[in-house]
Amino acid sequence: MKRDTPNILLVNPWIHDFAAYDFWAKPLGLLALASILGNHGYNVTYIDCLDRFHPGGPQTNPYARDGRGPYLKTRIPKPRGLEDVPRNFSRYGIRKKWFREDLRSTSRPDLVLVTSLMTYWYPGVQETISVIREIFPDVPIVLGGIYASLCHDHAANHSGADRVETGPGEENILELAGDFTGFSMPTKFDPDDLGTYPYPAFELQRKIAYVPLLTSRGCPFACKYCASYFLNPKRMVRSPESVVEEIRYWHEKYSVKDFVFYDDALLVDAENHAVPMLKEIISAKFKVRFHTPNAVHIREISRQTARLMFQAGFKTLRLGLETVAFENREAIDQKVTAAEFKRAVACLKDAGFNKNLIGAYLLTGLPGQKIKSIEDSIKTVKQNGITPILAHYTPIPHTVLWKRSVASSRYNLESDPIFTNNAIFPCHHETFSWKTISYLKNLVKK
Numbered sequence: 001m002k003r004d005t006p007n008i009l010l011v012n013p014w015i016h017d018f019a020a021y022d023f024w025a026k027p028l029g030l031l032a033l034a035s036i037l038g039n040h041g042y043n044v045t046y047i048d049c050l051d052r053f054h055p056g057g058p059q060t061n062p063y064a065r066d067g068r069g070p071y072l073k074t075r076i077p078k079p080r081g082l083e084d085v086p087r088n089f090s091r092y093g094i095r096k097k098w099f100r101e102d103l104r105s106t107s108r109p110d111l112v113l114v115t116s117l118m119t120y121w122y123p124g125v126q127e128t129i130s131v132i133r134e135i136f137p138d139v140p141i142v143l144g145g146i147y148a149s150l151c152h153d154h155a156a157n158h159s160g161a162d163r164v165e166t167g168p169g170e171e172n173i174l175e176l177a178g179d180f181t182g183f184s185m186p187t188k189f190d191p192d193d194l195g196t197y198p199y200p201a202f203e204l205q206r207k208i209a210y211v212p213l214l215t216s217r218g219c220p221f222a223c224k225y226c227a228s229y230f231l232n233p234k235r236m237v238r239s240p241e242s243v244v245e246e247i248r249y250w251h252e253k254y255s256v257k258d259f260v261f262y263d264d265a266l267l268v269d270a271e272n273h274a275v276p277m278l279k280e281i282i283s284a285k286f287k288v289r290f291h292t293p294n295a296v297h298i299r300e301i302s303r304q305t306a307r308l309m310f311q312a313g314f315k316t317l318r319l320g321l322e323t324v325a326f327e328n329r330e331a332i333d334q335k336v337t338a339a340e341f342k343r344a345v346a347c348l349k350d351a352g353f354n355k356n357l358i359g360a361y362l363l364t365g366l367p368g369q370k371i372k373s374i375e376d377s378i379k380t381v382k383q384n385g386i387t388p389i390l391a392h393y394t395p396i397p398h399t400v401l402w403k404r405s406v407a408s409s410r411y412n413l414e415s416d417p418i419f420t421n422n423a424i425f426p427c428h429h430e431t432f433s434w435k436t437i438s439y440l441k442n443l444v445k446k
């Protein structure tokens with residue numbers, strides 16, 4: 001017989017990769033679902049395999065580097081097919097023994113929900129699920145998130161989960177939990193109104209080093225390398241008031257000082273969204289910092305948005321430049337022209353941003369991309385007096401560039417998502433040797 005209040009365990013899985021670092025990366029989606037479940041009467045527990053503050057690990061200051069920091073790592077064998085990559089491979093996150101102990105000390109769940117992020121991190125998801133199975137052999141496990149959405153069939157066949165869900169979870173989570181537990185409760189929020197969602201349950205973490213904010217969903221652009229339109233086809237926007245209330249909540253109740261925008265298109269339709277929101281933030285006079293590691297659209301940077309972002313306290317600003325091959329731009333996106341880039345940088349500088357606060361992402365490793373075009377991009381960004389940041393291209397299923405990527409790769413990308421890891425420049429042959437990569441990295445540093 002089912003108890004009145006079922007237990008649901010939510011798990012953020014390990015990362016298996018050549019490198020990983022917490023650049024303000026939190027499972028916002030999973031914690032949003034945890035919050036909905038908690039607000040609808042479920043007992044919710046959370047285990048974060050990427051917890052940087054686990055009592056077993058080194059005790060570090062969560063607020064150093066504005067909340068960012070390294071994960072613990074354990075060297076593991078390289079995956080099949082990548083044995084020749086001249087780099088170490090690791091499991092990032094808490095020790096396996098701690099995970100087992102944490103699972104054993106959790107009351108037996110009725111259902112386990114696991115999230116996933118990068119497609120090529122799926123071996124970390126598999127290993128996480130296998131340990132959960134070992135401790136709770138009869139408890140159903142449901143997998144969702146980005147890998148589950150982008151590689152549904154692969155996840156259904158290889159993750160070890162009992163069920164694999166795709167797409168945003170808010171609308172269906174109560175029904176799904178009800179199916180597995182027999183528990184039901186009327187929905188207390190409107191799935192079509194982001195402002196009515198409860199705040200993600202960041203308080204389930206051991207420490208809140210920073211808080212990711214999602215002020216909108218989806219993106220009106222359809223860049224050929226990006227899966228945003230597949231993952232979030234519906235554009236939804238929150239009211240400025242509800243965003244300011246959330247900032248106030250985390251800042252006042254949990255002394256959070258660093259806030260990170262996860263929006264795909266933060267500045268799009270600025271007049272109706274970012275401008276009123278930034279004005280509200282400024283008038284609230286919070287002593288906090290804002291960061292946009294997920295780039296903002298350059299075309300939307302005006303004198304006004306630049307000034308408002310500076311006044312609001314933006315400290316890390318990343319621009320989605322991607323390339324300076326402006327004349328061939330339609331091959332990848334329609335985002336920006338040379339003149340627009342120049343103008344945007346000028347607006348940001350006039351507003352008070354200095355070189356170290358602004359970085360322009362440059363996609364590196366696109367199919368057919370010439371080294372010369374990356375060199376040119378690095379030089380142009382430097383000439384404009386801001387910092388170039390190489391963003392290694394990962395081919396993503398369901399994007400326009402996927403087919404070209406498959407055709408140009410030295411790996412069989414369709415056979416296994418492991419080959420889409422951007423650390424190995426999957427879309428290139430000899431042109432992208434490790435020597436070339438260090439040459440480009442040095443060019444950035446010079």
Ligand code: B12
Binds near residue numbers: 030118143168214261
């Ligand atoms: C914010 C963001 C980041 C953040 C960190 C995010 C994080 N959580 O760690 C930052 C800026 C650091 C980042 C970095 C990168 N990112 Co990123 N990022 C995003 C972005 C814009 C939003 C993700 C997000 O949080 N969404 C909001 C939450 C609410 O959604 P969610 O987590 O998906 O959860 C929902 C559903 O999935 C579902 N769900 C989730 N879990 C579960 C579990 C269950 C059981 C169920 C039922 C449902 C469910 O319900 C949730 C609520 O609706 C996505 C694009 C997108 N629109 O998704 C790209 C995206 C995930 N990133 C991508 C890439 C490529 C990168 C980079 C590699 C870029 C680069 N070249 O440097 C880096 C590498 C990161 C790293 N190595 O650490 C790709 C993924 C590619 C891939 N192969 O998988 C995406 C899809 C963008 C794209 N180009 O198409 N990213």
